[in-house]
Ligand SMILES: Cc1cc2nc3c(=O)[nH]c(=O)nc-3n(C[C@H](O)[C@H](O)[C@H](O)COP(=O)(O)OP(=O)(O)OC[C@H]3O[C@@H](n4cnc5c(N)ncnc54)[C@H](O)[C@@H]3O)c2cc1C
């Protein structure tokens with residue numbers, strides 16, 4: 001990508017990056033928004049079924065996006081190679097999603113429609129997403145539910161035998177389909193069973209316990225991956241006509257997050273270093289209802305599903321530092337601050353707003369529990385109104401999980417909750433076809449910069465993963481394969497040799513440091529820094545501090561990390577170290593992106609940019625664009641280059657988001 | 661609290677393993693079992709010793725990765741709880757805790773506490789699905805499902821594929837795992853067309869792998885972290901019998 005090499009203005013992180021040419025999503029048709037996906041499907045080229053077997057696709061990731069894509073491409077007859085780092089595809093992080101999946105079915109006749117889901121998502125994303133993509137997502141939501149039911153996904157049902165739905169934050173209709181508190185598990189097992197069916201049919205080759213460590217780009221096209229077999233330590237290469245990354249989000253850059261321990265950015269980051277632009281890295285989502293940290297040994301945070309806010313009421317004591325147990329605080333001495341501040345949506349305001357409100361309460365010293373870092377989520381009214389049995393039927397497993405972790409019984413005392421990092425809206429830049437800026441490299445699911453703008457609505461990630469996997473990628477990848485098969489790539493191709501050698505070098509370097517600190521101790525330090533400076537509230541001063549500190553922390557890491565053992569077999573410290581090394585680079589880009597975006601929007605809250613009553617102040621005039629970053633190279637001389645994709649809003653008029 | 665751990669250490673599949681003793685001085689009761697092992701591993705690393713390998717990912721009791729036999733019981737002492745959700749408040753100061761991998765012929769040890777459970781994927785490949793391609797589904801409301809069947813199917817579908825049932829079974833049988841899937845799909849209208857072949861194919865597959873036969877011991881359901889009931893095995897047997905009587909054969 002050629003650069004204009006303009007200097008950015010002083011207010012936007014002068015000297016830290018260069019400004020490149022703008023980019024455009026050139027695959028979204030110009031037709032009226034409701035026709036675009038139909039038009040694109042019609043214009044997409046088809047591949048003769050007899051030729052498909054000769055065309056190969058690498059799909060990295062077996063979560064909802066990757067599992068669904070690999071299964072569907074296999075059904076279509078392509079030769080699919082599927083990868084995950086867990087011991088089986090069924091354990092991908094999607095398994096942990098709890099609350100539900102949105103779809104504009106309007107089964108309740110409560111005024112829902114594709115247009116309303118589209119509207120809610122664009123507004124929920126604080127007008128920082130692409131209209132075409134979001135509309136398509138809302139359209140596909142209808143088919144997703146049908147597909148999953150046909151696979152045998154046991155969604156919750158009413159006595160009529162029809163599907164039940166619940167409400168989620170940021171919406172006033174009930175469009176969230178669910179399977180108790182385990183919706184992700186049930187959807188993933190559906191995709192997994194479809195995938196295993198294709199493994200049995202011989203169309204999908206499954207490679208579990210195999211971690212992608214680099215992307216192979218040949219003559220400008222993505223043609224393969226370098227992997228490490230986690231069990232044998234062997235560095236291997238796989239080539240194909242095209243590569244699809246569905247490798248999930250990067251929330252673990254914060255160390256403590258609700259993500260699974262293995263979730264990482266390595267695949268996406270390695271692709272970024274090979275030329276794929278990384279978009280909006282500073283858009284990260286903080287979930288308002290998680291179990292607070294209990295000690296410094298804490299290894300992850302546990303989400304309490306947003307669905308709990310349907311029936312739970314959030315409050316803090318009206319008196320600062322009130323030490324009484326919650327049940328002894330009388331009703332009129334409690335501040336139900338969400339209901340007070342946002343009467344229209346009450347406890348169901350979107351996540352970013354609920355999280356910030358909790359932080360503000362705790363910063364103002366109204367917080368409860370150890371360190372004052374918690375607020376109550378109280379079910380006593382719901383239990384009184386609906387009966388314990390009904391509450392148990394809806395949330396039983398979540399209550400149990402809470403009790404298992406904290407030792408407290410939420411039927412008796414309110415839960416204590418605090419916000420935690422949960423999801424990343426940023427990711428590799430893709431066009432309407434989910435193509436990255438490297439030809440032949442597609443990106444789906446949480447790994448792409450997705451359809452959620454600056455804030456994702458609850459129950460929309462599962463929808464997006466499955467929309468990408470079942471419906472979009474199979475169409476657009478096929479269109480790309482219409483030009484395939486490409487010239488085979490041999491192991492001795494210079495691009496392959498180079499990628500393998502640089503992967504080996506990195507591993508050797510990690511193993512030979514033999515320093516004094518463990519991988520986790522570095523990861524914790526990085527996480528704390530990013531949480532403090534690029535978490536729930538961000539400031540110019542803090543971000544600059546982080547940008548000064550991260551390079552030296554990275555240098556210390558490479559010099560002083562200690563990994564026992566060799567690379568020749570299972571070595572979990574080595575796996576972690578490789579991931580942390582990439583988080584160290586990503587963290588810097590996140591902070592830079594946050595520093596350059598001199599506005600507040602969705603999950604990105606700059607303290608300098610707020611309205612009088614403390615709400616996010618967007619600057620549409622200057623920042624209505626996607627920030628897509630080009631890798632600047634290693635070392636101090638390498639500055640990233642910013643490419644802007646202007647956002648156009650023709651169907652939903654940007655307004656200040658109001659949930660009051 | 662202070663604890664003594666005796667942990668199974670085994671370098672790789674080809675070497676013999678043994679129990680190795682470690683002492684931890686400062687275990688907090690709010691730690692999870694895996695966080696306690698994290699602390700041990702930090703200590704081992706700084707002492708230049710190989711940290712203990714173990715599978716884990718979600719640490720929320722849902723991915724099915726974690727798998728340890730704790731004091732002789734798969735997933736340890738707390739009912740309906742995976743290893744990652746077990747907290748140290750269930751142990752006392754001065755305790756000695758034995759930590760071992762799953763022990764079953766079908767799940768060979770790879771290293772330390774890590775075993776190979778890929779046989780479960782093979783069982784699913786043999787029929788644990790509804791044969792429906794993407795794009796061919798009717799509207800979700802076309803087929804109502806009565807709530808009781810839907811709820812029961814859901815309960816069976818919550819199996820996380822951890823393998824504790826196999827580890828607890830004196831025969832190393834995978835019957836509860838297979839039965840959970842057969843029950844889930846067999847209770848739903850979508851699962852009916854393949855119900856008979858599914859049951860016999862999955863059963864035939866598990867017999868072909870290294871799993872033992874089921875002699876109704878019931879140890880599996882005792883340790884299952886998701887509470888999959890023993891009754892699902894009768895259901896599987898019932899489906900297999902029905903299939904055999906109707907002349908269906910494994911393919
Ligand atoms: C606790 C929790 C609850 C949630 N609840 C909801 C909810 O109720 N509703 C909702 O809509 N969303 C929810 N979400 C968000 C949603 O679960 C995720 O955004 C979504 O599942 C991501 O799916 P994915 O397919 O993109 O990636 P993932 O499911 O994260 O899968 C990533 C895959 O990539 C593989 N992988 C990654 N890196 C590599 C590598 N280098 N080499 C090889 N393989 C690799 C992994 O093995 C895995 O198979 C929740 C998230 C969390 C953390």
Ligand code: SF4
Pocket residue numbers: 818819820821822823824825826836837840880883884885886887888
């Ligand atoms: S049946 Fe229970 S013990 Fe067996 S694999 Fe499933 S969840 Fe684990």
Ligand code: FES
Pocket residue numbers: 715716717718719720721722723724725726742743744745
């Ligand atoms: S780590 Fe996922 S179930 Fe224990």
